[in-house]
Amino acid sequence: MSADTNTKSPAAMLRPAPRVTPETKAYWQAMHDGKLMLSECEACGKRSHPPQGICAFCWGGKVKPRFASGRGTLNSFSIIRQTSDPSFKGRVPYVLAYVDLDEGVSLVSNVVQCDIDRLKIGMKLKAVFEQTSEDTGAVLFEPA
Numbered sequence: 001m002s003a004d005t006n007t008k009s010p011a012a013m014l015r016p017a018p019r020v021t022p023e024t025k026a027y028w029q030a031m032h033d034g035k036l037m038l039s040e041c042e043a044c045g046k047r048s049h050p051p052q053g054i055c056a057f058c059w060g061g062k063v064k065p066r067f068a069s070g071r072g073t074l075n076s077f078s079i080i081r082q083t084s085d086p087s088f089k090g091r092v093p094y095v096l097a098y099v100d101l102d103e104g105v106s107l108v109s110n111v112v113q114c115d116i117d118r119l120k121i122g123m124k125l126k127a128v129f130e131q132t133s134e135d136t137g138a139v140l141f142e143p144a
């Protein structure tokens with residue numbers, strides 16, 4: 001049996017809004033505006049997600065925002081068929097995925113608009129964004 005992910009009305013299933021802090025405001029705002037923000041270290045050039053004030057690799061204090069292309073590859077996934085979280089009950093089954101961005105950074109997200117039977121490790125994905133409040137958003141992925 002196959003099942004499409006996320007085919008229900010988005011208005012009826014708003015994702016929970018994140019807790020915004022002064023340090024994370026630009027990150028959540030960027031996703032609201034359809035952009036995925038990373039941070040890039042000026043010393044070693046490595047990128048991190050989520051963006052942070054110091055480099056996770058060399059601990060350098062000079063990092064700058066960098067926007068991801070939104071392209072990535074499915075590294076692994078799990079199909080969630082049950083949840084007690086009311087925000088996600090209308091979404092089951094949904095796909096929890098580990099995505100490797102083309103920028104060399106990995107993150108956990110959801111794959112949407114994809115028949116579960118079509119999911120395949122290594123498949124190319126592209127970012128899509130969903131608003132979670134008036135000034136925050138979430139990044140999801142769909143087949144490229």
Ligand SMILES: [Zn+2]
Nearest residue numbers: 041044055058
């Ligand atoms: Zn660094």
